[in-house]
Amino acid sequence: MAPEGYRAADLSRLLFAQMGEEQHFTQRAAVGQQHCQPVDADTEAAVERARLLRQARHQVGVTVSDDAAIQRLMPYVDGINYKYDMPYVQALVAGGTDRTNKWEWYWWDARESVVNNRIYSGIALWKSGLYGCMPFWMPKEGENGSASLDSLLGEALREGINDTRYITTYMKALRELKDKKRVQDKAYIETTEAYLAAFLAKPSEKLTPAELRAFRAKMAEFSIKLAAML
Numbered sequence: 001m002a003p004e005g006y007r008a009a010d011l012s013r014l015l016f017a018q019m020g021e022e023q024h025f026t027q028r029a030a031v032g033q034q035h036c037q038p039v040d041a042d043t044e045a046a047v048e049r050a051r052l053l054r055q056a057r058h059q060v061g062v063t064v065s066d067d068a069a070i071q072r073l074m075p076y077v078d079g080i081n082y083k084y085d086m087p088y089v090q091a092l093v094a095g096g097t098d099r100t101n102k103w104e105w106y107w108w109d110a111r112e113s114v115v116n117n118r119i120y121s122g123i124a125l126w127k128s129g130l131y132g133c134m135p136f137w138m139p140k141e142g143e144n145g146s147a148s149l150d151s152l153l154g155e156a157l158r159e160g161i162n163d164t165r166y167i168t169t170y171m172k173a174l175r176e177l178k179d180k181k182r183v184q185d186k187a188y189i190e191t192t193e194a195y196l197a198a199f200l201a202k203p204s205e206k207l208t209p210a211e212l213r214a215f216r217a218k219m220a221e222f223s224i225k226l227a228a229m230l
Helices: 008-013 040-055 067-076 087-093 114-120 123-128 151-179 183-200 209-229
Strands: 016-019 023-026 028-031 061-064 079-083 103-109 132-136
Touching: 040 067, 061 067, 067 079, 067 087, 079 087, 087 123, 103 114, 114 123, 114 132, 114 151, 123 151, 123 183, 151 183, 151 209, 183 209
Parallel strands: 028 061, 061 079, 079 103, 103 132
Antiparallel strands: 016 023
């Protein structure tokens, strides 16, 4: 759900607050990340900053990596960027539906895992129902950022995005076919929906490359046939 009173068009302005008549500054507090010191003082400073911004009627977004920080910040923010392995995010990926009323994303270190990049930029994001994801490129302290560049990590992000595009294409064709309300289409619609539901019910972290390839092939097959039935 979007924060009450906000439209989807407000999303691009979420992390910005207007200062004076023309100047805009990003107002995002990163709490508990590797490059910050995860101490209470940092969290309390972020809370105070968020409180003052809300008091001044600005919209505030935060990036967090621990539950204690988000519990303190929750009353003062409009958008939350959770670390992907936080229990709240994992519960949504696993099929949970208990959402807050905030704009919500998740983030992870895109240097760490090809598998994570594929899953969390694609299937896991679709299952979570969150607004998007932010794969951060986080070199270790003192490391040259370009030293850890890996084309496979970037390719995995692209493949994950394409996984969701296959679902989107299928869902568009399915919606158009359903709108025709024809009895003869019912069996095929139910078959394709059952396949997608069964696939999405599988634990995301256990999906293999072979399963993902088979899934894409099936989604393409369904989309082409559904489009032909329109």
